[in-house]
Amino acid sequence: MDSIVVKGGSELRGQIHIAGAKNAALTLMPATLLSEEPLTLTNAPRLSDIATMTQLLQSLGAEITSMQDGKVQVMSTHGEINTTADYEIVRKMRASNLVLGPLLAREGHAIVSLPGGCAIGARPMDIHTDGLEKMGASIELKDGYLHAKAAGGKLKGAVIDFPFASVGATENIMMAATLAKGTTVINNAAREPEIVDLATCLRSMGAQIEGDGTSTITVQGVDRLGAATHPVVTDRIELGTYMLAPVFCGGEVECLGGRMDLVSSFVEKLDAAGVDVTETKAGLKVKRRGDRPKAVDVTTEPFPGFPTDLQAQMMAMLCLAEGTSVLEEKIFENRFMHAPELVRMGADIDVQGGTATVTGVAGLKGAPVMATDLRASVSLILAGLAAEGETVVNRVYHLDRGYEHVEEKLGAVGAKIERVQGS
Numbered sequence: 001m002d003s004i005v006v007k008g009g010s011e012l013r014g015q016i017h018i019a020g021a022k023n024a025a026l027t028l029m030p031a032t033l034l035s036e037e038p039l040t041l042t043n044a045p046r047l048s049d050i051a052t053m054t055q056l057l058q059s060l061g062a063e064i065t066s067m068q069d070g071k072v073q074v075m076s077t078h079g080e081i082n083t084t085a086d087y088e089i090v091r092k093m094r095a096s097n098l099v100l101g102p103l104l105a106r107e108g109h110a111i112v113s114l115p116g117g118c119a120i121g122a123r124p125m126d127i128h129t130d131g132l133e134k135m136g137a138s139i140e141l142k143d144g145y146l147h148a149k150a151a152g153g154k155l156k157g158a159v160i161d162f163p164f165a166s167v168g169a170t171e172n173i174m175m176a177a178t179l180a181k182g183t184t185v186i187n188n189a190a191r192e193p194e195i196v197d198l199a200t201c202l203r204s205m206g207a208q209i210e211g212d213g214t215s216t217i218t219v220q221g222v223d224r225l226g227a228a229t230h231p232v233v234t235d236r237i238e239l240g241t242y243m244l245a246p247v248f249c250g251g252e253v254e255c256l257g258g259r260m261d262l263v264s265s266f267v268e269k270l271d272a273a274g275v276d277v278t279e280t281k282a283g284l285k286v287k288r289r290g291d292r293p294k295a296v297d298v299t300t301e302p303f304p305g306f307p308t309d310l311q312a313q314m315m316a317m318l319c320l321a322e323g324t325s326v327l328e329e330k331i332f333e334n335r336f337m338h339a340p341e342l343v344r345m346g347a348d349i350d351v352q353g354g355t356a357t358v359t360g361v362a363g364l365k366g367a368p369v370m371a372t373d374l375r376a377s378v379s380l381i382l383a384g385l386a387a388e389g390e391t392v393v394n395r396v397y398h399l400d401r402g403y404e405h406v407e408e409k410l411g412a413v414g415a416k417i418e419r420v421q422g423s
């Protein structure tokens, strides 16, 4: 298995191009199931999770052509489709559950494997299934698979009140509602930019959706959706990750394609930590004000709050801050696995349940480390940028799920980083 080796201490200077969002692409791709006509995504990220979604959609009968080195994905799902999403693919990636709403909307029935838990938490699907049941589906769990059937072969509009603003459930219900009979209202909907991006794409395909980006989304069902070409929104998590890089080791980095509205709560915390973020014509430029960042308290929340997907990276930065910071993880019950690895690099972190208290230290030391999820892995690379000596991050396949060419992007701005091929 490959590993990434980082030698700390080099200042970073230059520009990093931010890719299209993984979590937007992973919900835009299943939208192809809603139409017999082609859906073309531009600005798609080149990631192993995208390859997994491609494999899943192909297994359902979609034709997918990848162009421009994967940046353009042309998808077409015409004719007969298979309505069973197999465990062997679904278990690799939770976002596979995003085919449930589209399959049910198009065919009136679907069998989709439950993805199971993952390293960061149990992640059940009750909000998705309760919503679809309100739309007239009967859903039964048999042999690890959700067997879903719409009464009379067609979903109907409903008023659905989410107990929590789940991103995936908002996406699944919104997609399902585009082809349902009548109007669906989602109350307490998620407001993430990826939801707005999906709604924008669905509208280009002919869907009638209002209120995306607010807590109430209204979808008026239509008979069919057509073709569309849609550019994937910038990845705000990749953006936030690379914005942190010069805070670890000094210098100045411009993140091309970065937008303030995608990361405003994160930028507020950076400002409080002594980091300057300025808007440029091409993106966002980041520079640390002093020699060390300052401690700040962070609580993760649904958008527009501080994103859970930047918590690990922020924790790594706070390990080097002056003072003591308190991080509260409110979205996932087990998302501090990076903490013991950072401690191996010399950090001072005390985790009690969903709260981590980080007392900043003057420096970190390189070490062999390993992470069990994507964001945790990249936080260790960031820590390695500041650490004395060599940090070897193992289990790089997690990283490749969500960051394209991480070693090339950081290497191009001056980091000493390389990928070592494993056996």
Ligand code: EPU
Pocket: 023, 024, 026, 094, 095, 121, 122, 123, 124, 125, 126, 127, 128, 129, 164, 165, 166, 167, 168, 169, 308, 309, 331, 332, 333, 374, 375, 402
């Ligand atoms: N939840 C339930 N029941 C449900 C759905 C969710 O209890 O039916 C709980 C989850 O267990 C979790 C919380 O609600 O504790 C939030 O889950 P949500 O449904 O909002 O998250 P998701 O759709 O499964 C997406 C991203 C995650 C990101 C979260 C939160 C994709 C493919 N994944 O997951 O991304 O952390 O929203 O913003 O969009 C990542 O990229 O590293 C990643 C984990």
